[in-house]
Amino acid sequence: MIRRSLALALAVSLSPLAANAADLLQVYEMARNGDPQLAYAESNRLYTKEGQVQARAALLPALGGEASLNRTRTEADGVSGSTTSKQRQYSVSGSQTLFNWTQFANLQAQREISKAADFDLESANDDLIVRTATTYFNVLVAIESLSAAQTNEAAAKKQFDYADKRLEVGLAPITDVHEARAQYDQARADTILARNTLADAYQALSELTGQPVQGLRSLPEDFRPELPANRGDVDLLVNEAFTRNPALKAQELKVSAAESGISAARGGHYPTLSLGGRWGKNANWGDSIGASSAGPDTTTNSIGLTLNVPIFAGGATQSGVRQALAQRDMAQDGYEQQKRALDRNTRNAYQAVVAGISEVEARRLAVVSAQSAYDASQVGLEVGTRTVLDVVQNQRTLFQAQLYYAQARYNFLLNRLQLSQAIGGLDIAEVQDINRLLTRDAEAQLEPGSVQ
Numbered sequence: 001m002i003r004r005s006l007a008l009a010l011a012v013s014l015s016p017l018a019a020n021a022a023d024l025l026q027v028y029e030m031a032r033n034g035d036p037q038l039a040y041a042e043s044n045r046l047y048t049k050e051g052q053v054q055a056r057a058a059l060l061p062a063l064g065g066e067a068s069l070n071r072t073r074t075e076a077d078g079v080s081g082s083t084t085s086k087q088r089q090y091s092v093s094g095s096q097t098l099f100n101w102t103q104f105a106n107l108q109a110q111r112e113i114s115k116a117a118d119f120d121l122e123s124a125n126d127d128l129i130v131r132t133a134t135t136y137f138n139v140l141v142a143i144e145s146l147s148a149a150q151t152n153e154a155a156a157k158k159q160f161d162y163a164d165k166r167l168e169v170g171l172a173p174i175t176d177v178h179e180a181r182a183q184y185d186q187a188r189a190d191t192i193l194a195r196n197t198l199a200d201a202y203q204a205l206s207e208l209t210g211q212p213v214q215g216l217r218s219l220p221e222d223f224r225p226e227l228p229a230n231r232g233d234v235d236l237l238v239n240e241a242f243t244r245n246p247a248l249k250a251q252e253l254k255v256s257a258a259e260s261g262i263s264a265a266r267g268g269h270y271p272t273l274s275l276g277g278r279w280g281k282n283a284n285w286g287d288s289i290g291a292s293s294a295g296p297d298t299t300t301n302s303i304g305l306t307l308n309v310p311i312f313a314g315g316a317t318q319s320g321v322r323q324a325l326a327q328r329d330m331a332q333d334g335y336e337q338q339k340r341a342l343d344r345n346t347r348n349a350y351q352a353v354v355a356g357i358s359e360v361e362a363r364r365l366a367v368v369s370a371q372s373a374y375d376a377s378q379v380g381l382e383v384g385t386r387t388v389l390d391v392v393q394n395q396r397t398l399f400q401a402q403l404y405y406a407q408a409r410y411n412f413l414l415n416r417l418q419l420s421q422a423i424g425g426l427d428i429a430e431v432q433d434i435n436r437l438l439t440r441d442a443e444a445q446l447e448p449g450s451v452q
Contacts, residue, residue: 023217024136025435027209031132032125034210041124048117052110058103063094091280091300098275098305102267109260112253119250126246126426133417133434135205137410140218142198143442144406149187149194152399156180156187156392162381163388176388183392190399217435218442225357225412228419234350237423241346244424248342251335258328265324268317269310277303342422349419356412363405370398413437 022030032038067090074083097103163180167173205213242248280300310317374394380386413434420426 022213022215023435023438024133025431027136027205027213027216028129028132028431030209030211030213031128035128035131035208037131038124038128041121045117045121049114052107052114055103055107055110059097059100059107061094061096063092065092066090086285088283089280091278093276093278095274095276097272099271099273100267101270101272102264105260105264105267109257109264112257112260116250116253116257119246119253122246123250126421129426129431130414130417130421132208133414133431135201135208136216137414139198139201139205139216140442141406141410142194142201143216143218145403146191146194146198148399148402148406149191152395153184153187153191155395156184159388159392159395160184179389180392183396187399216442217438218440219409219413219437220440223360223409223437225360225409227354227357228416234347237350237419238343238346240425241342241423242339245342245422246424248335248338251331251338255328255331255335258324258331262321262324262328265317265320268313268320271307271309273308274306275303276306346419346422349415349422352415353412353419356408356415360405360408360412363401363408366401367398367405370394370401374398 068088070087070089072083072085072087074085160177160180160183163176167177202213278300279302281297282300283297374391374397377386377391377394381388381391417426417430417434420430
């Protein structure tokens with residue numbers, strides 16, 4: 001796997017202070033070194049760039065040599081004796097294209113494809129950042145989900161035990177016990193599901209990096225999202241995306257290459273002109289009975305022009321032109337579709353970032369409200385104004401609010417990265433900015449031994 005070096009800032013960020021926990025920046029570096037998709041994109045770029053080298057080689061001088069040694073035995077019918085001769089030949093020849101429209105146009109097409117390969121690799125690296133962040137945040141959400149599920153299970157167990165004791169002393173009906181038991185069983189199932197989800201999220205992260213990752217850093221409790229700088233006008237962002245998005249620029253270059261492909265196909269109708277030269281030497285010797293086959297050595301020098309005029313190729317040339325036109329149309333349609341999708345994705349990512357600021361705050365307040373409702377119902381249960389069912393329902397509401405709050409926080413960060421990816425501004429500095437927000441040890445939220 002071939003890897004480009006990161007900016008100096010990345011090396012500074014990977015300081016010994018972060019050695020005990022894997023933050024987003026460290027996981028991204030591991031993914032760069034271990035992700036097969038990025039390795040494929042790098043190899044594909046190298047493969048594609050060789051097309052330009054080969055197209056240029058067709059226009060450069062070509063030089064070749066040839067040598068041969070032959071032995072010939074001749075016997076004539078009705079004549080006594082035979083003739084044996086030997087011949088040695090060696091030559092050097094060269095040629096240079098003077099005019100070949102197809103080769104000129106093909107070189108131009110390969111240049112455009114080579115440039116497109118650079119943008120494809122840049123796009124693949126941007127995609128790796130988003131995939132890494134998505135997988136990383138999925139683990140953090142799963143950790144918080146498991147923590148909330150464990151808290152919910154403990155609370156449900158407490159309510160079940162409380163209802164069971166009240167039943168024993170005749171202060172609660174059997175229905176309260178059944179309802180509390182049902183909620184407790186549901187909470188246990190939620191914990192099992194959350195634990196499995198977390199284990200799979202860790203496996204997804206290992207699949208991306210090629211090695212196990214533990215000790216992740218997460219957002220602090222007092223995180224408050226803010227709109228990134230220079231993200232105030234969505235129309236300007238869309239225009240910026242049309243100009244800078246590497247995937248769109250790669251597709252635009254592929255359209256240009258397809259245009260050159262049409263020119264190359266039409267070149268099949270045009271004559272070609274080349275310059276050629278040859279130097280050769282022949283030597284003959286041998287023994288014979290009745291006749292001599294030996295001859296003098298000869299040296300040959302030649303140089304000349306070759307004009308090749310196509311007349312008829314069975315319709316293959318015109319068919320190639322029609323095929324190139326169809327390929328150009330496909331490339332243009334692909335470009336238009338990608339441009340429209342980029343417009344939509346940019347606007348959607350922008351709206352998600354703007355709405356995410358309010359959503360995170362609303363989800364935070366929902367957790368506060370759900371916690372207050374649960375505490376009030378707990379007090380009401382003790383004084384007899386609330387039932388066990390009221391308490392477990394409020395506990396369930398609190399559990400869901402905690403999950404939605406965790407998802408909203410990390411979705412905001414992911415939408416921020418996706419917006420930068422859409423406008424072509426995603427780089428290591430963006431990863432560093434988000435990484436600085438991750439200051440808490442996510443594993444501290446788990447009970448010992450809860451994740452294998």
